[in-house]
Amino acid sequence: MTAVNTTSEASTEKKETIMNKLLGAISGSFAPILGVLAGSGLISALLSILITVGWLSKESGTYAILSAAGHAIFYFFPVFLGITLANKLGANGYVGGTIGAALLEPHYMDLVASKAQDVTFLGIPILLANYSSTVFPILLAVSIYSVVDKFLKKVIYKDLQMFINPLISLVVIVPLTILIFGPFGTYVGEGLSVVIQFLSAKSGILTGAVMGAAWSFLTILGLHWAVIPIFLANLAATGLDPLMAMIAAAPFAQMGMGLGVLLKTKDKELKTLAASGLVPSALAGTTEIITYGILVRFKRTMIIVAIAGAIGGAINGAFGVKSTGFALPSFLSIPVFTPVGLFLLGTLTSLIAAMVLTLVMGYEGKNDLAPVKIVKNVIRETISSPLSGEIVPLSKMTDPLFSTGTVGKGVAIEPTKGEVISPVDGLVTTLFPTEHAIGITSEAGAEILIFVGVDTINLKGQYFTSKVKQWDKVKRGDLLIQFDIENIKAAGYDLKTPVVITNTNQYLDVVVVKDGTIHAKDELIRLDV
Numbered sequence: 276m277t278a279v280n281t282t283s284e285a286s287t288e289k290k291e292t293i294m295n296k297l298l299g300a301i302s303g304s305f306a307p308i309l310g311v312l313a314g315s316g317l318i319s320a321l322l323s324i325l326i327t328v329g330w331l332s333k334e335s336g337t338y339a340i341l342s343a344a345g346h347a348i349f350y351f352f353p354v355f356l357g358i359t360l361a362n363k364l365g366a367n368g369y370v371g372g373t374i375g376a377a378l379l380e381p382h383y384m385d386l387v388a389s390k391a392q393d394v395t396f397l398g399i400p401i402l403l404a405n406y407s408s409t410v411f412p413i414l415l416a417v418s419i420y421s422v423v424d425k426f427l428k429k430v431i432y433k434d435l436q437m438f439i440n441p442l443i444s445l446v447v448i449v450p451l452t453i454l455i456f457g458p459f460g461t462y463v464g465e466g467l468s469v470v471i472q473f474l475s476a477k478s479g480i481l482t483g484a485v486m487g488a489a490w491s492f493l494t495i496l497g498l499h500w501a502v503i504p505i506f507l508a509n510l511a512a513t514g515l516d517p518l519m520a521m522i523a524a525a526p527f528a529q530m531g532m533g534l535g536v537l538l539k540t541k542d543k544e545l546k547t548l549a550a551s552g553l554v555p556s557a558l559a560g561t562t563e564i565i566t567y568g569i570l571v572r573f574k575r576t577m578i579i580v581a582i583a584g585a586i587g588g589a590i591n592g593a594f595g596v597k598s599t600g601f602a603l604p605s606f607l608s609i610p611v612f613t614p615v616g617l618f619l620l621g622t623l624t625s626l627i628a629a630m631v632l633t634l635v636m637g638y639e640g641k642n643d644l645a646p647v648k649i650v651k652n653v654i655r656e657t658i659s660s661p662l663s664g665e666i667v668p669l670s671k672m673t674d675p676l677f678s679t680g681t682v683g684k685g686v687a688i689e690p691t692k693g694e695v696i697s698p699v700d701g702l703v704t705t706l707f708p709t710e711h712a713i714g715i716t717s718e719a720g721a722e723i724l725i726f727v728g729v730d731t732i733n734l735k736g737q738y739f740t741s742k743v744k745q746w747d748k749v750k751r752g753d754l755l756i757q758f759d760i761e762n763i764k765a766a767g768y769d770l771k772t773p774v775v776i777t778n779t780n781q782y783l784d785v786v787v788v789k790d791g792t793i794h795a796k797d798e799l800i801r802l803d804v
Contacts, residue, residue, distance in 0.1 A: 307359050307675040311348050315561075318345030323559045323607050349563070353378050353406055353413040360414065362673045364421035365730040365769070370441045371417045377449045378406040378413070378457070396450055402458040410495065415456040420448045428767035479592035483521040487588020487625065488581040490525035495566060506598070520596040520612055523604035524587025524625040526562045528580045531626035533565040535633025536576070543780065544681075545569075560603025573639055579632045587625025596621060656719040657788075658774075659698040659751055660799040664690040666790050667771050673729055677773045682724065684785035685775030685800060688793065695725055695756040696795050697749040698774070704746070707732070710739040713755055714777070721802055722778040727758055729769040738762045752796055776802065 322341055325331035331338055348355065353375030361371025377383065386394055387403045394401045406412050427440045474482040506516045530553060537549040552564030570576050594617045602608035604622070612618035667687040672678040677687070697715060704722070705714030711734070712726045727739070738759040743749060763770060776785050784803040793799065 308355050315345045315348045350407045356413050357417050360417045366421040366424040370444050374416050374448055375413050404457055412457040416452040480589045483588035483592020484585040486521040487524035487584035490522040491580050515597040517597045519598040520591040521588040523622050525584040526604045527622040528583035528625040528629040529562045529565045530556050531629030532576050532580050532633050535630040536638050557606050560605035576638050579629055583625045583629035586628055587621040590621035654719045655804050656802050657798050658800040660793045660795055660797045661695045661698045661725050662688045662690045663692045663795045664688045666793055683775040683777040683779040686787045687771045687773045689771050693758045693760045697753040700750050703743050706745040709736040710741040724775050724777050726773045731768050
């Protein structure tokens with residue numbers, strides 16, 4: 276099986292683009308909540324089936340309770356995303372979650388519900404909006420918060436940071452979010468509405484192609500909420516809406532891409548993710564699992580979804596397909612569209628085109644993942660500790676790609692000595708330009724990643740000195756990297772160091788054999804086959 280290092284930092288190079296960093300942050304912030312997204316989506320799919328077959332009524336208490344279970348994660352999305360994105364960016368996840376919660380706090384929501392006029396903050400007018408289920412405002416807010424947090428860690432006395440940093444961060448960021456970040460998304464959405472209305476007046480084919488190609492990406496940014504009122508206005512005026520039929524091509528394109536990934540990938544975790552995303556997408560129209568689990572992770576899938584969505588949207592636009600009511604596009608909502616036959620022609624074309632393109636082109640671009648090394652056979656072995664320090668479970672790491680085991684199983688160590696030694700006899704297969712991380716392949720086939728600290732890539736090599744080069748042969752105990760613990764901590768960085776087996780899937784089990792204090796060269800991990 277191919278071992279892949281998927282951590283956003285592990286795939287970062289000096290030439291990394293802003294887009295790569297952006298998508299890496301988004302993908303990393305969604306990684307910890309993909310499981311609950313999948314479970315919630317399946318609840319929505321189950322409810323759709325039960326209502327369709329007449330076994331459950333929307334007016335029943337059972338429906339209300341199960342609907343709450345299925346929709347909670349989506350309604351409170353800003354809270355969860357605030358937590359995970361803050362953790363991803365090295366800030367306080369609870370402060371990030373509180374920023375998201377402020378957008379849904381009852382006092383603020385009462386102002387929104389009452390459509391209060393002339394609401395101000397320190398004399399500055401506020402544009403009230405409902406930010407439940409949105410993504411874009413909290414992405415902006417927490418990104419700015421992470422910068423503020425790093426600044427505060429440098430200027431606030433350490434013993435006061437526990438309460439002073441959250442105090443200043445919340446007082447600054449929450450008003451900025453309501454005054455600037457949220458309204459910015461609203462204004463951008465209103466601009467998009469004007470463009471869409473202009474296009475729809477000119478050409479159904481052109482509008483369908485644009486809507487079908489762009490809808491998935493508007494959804495990622497949370498800007499789709501500004502376009503939905505156009506659908507509702509059309510339905511209210513004439514009982515028919517052509518735009519919803521056009522954008523329906525996008526979720527069907529995502530389903531096709533997800534099906535293509537399911538059929539093509541050999542990665543068990545990715546296959547499971549794709550399968551769990553297809554069920555709620557097909558039955559309930561909730562594509563979040565595919566969107567945030569696959570689409571933002573693999574850039575090539577973006578091209579595929581855009582092409583397939585444009586084709587299906589253009590078909591529906593050309594033939595004047597319309598919706599007779601508001602519904603999330605899925606197989607169960609097909610009767611909402613008319614003529615049904617032409618709607619199926621457009622959407623199934625999108626689905627099939629995306630699936631075929633994924634099978635032919637693949638879903639991985641050359642820059643999606645770090646270089647990989649395939650080891651055909653592995654044997655049982657024991658990995659020594661590369662550091663002296665205190666053992667910390669990976670679940671305590673703030674980087675979700677380590678804490679969730681996405682990179683591989685293993686353990687973290689809080690170092691007490693600034694030296695990394697080789698845990699095995701083997702070959703240095705990866706040495707990062709910033710010298711803060713190293714990958715070693717043992718003679719027995721284990722692929723070991725040692726990642727010194729959280730976000731220490733931002734130090735750009737300062738306080739790190741490598742004693743080896745890539746492709747050097749090393750012996751167990753050889754000095755690999757030296758680093759300055761005091762200066763790195765003084766700069767505000769967490770030094771918990773993951774030691775993970777990136778080809779975990781090739782082993783029957785990866786067992787951490789030590790806890791508490793450990794010394795370099797002590798036995799740390801046993802690999803069973």
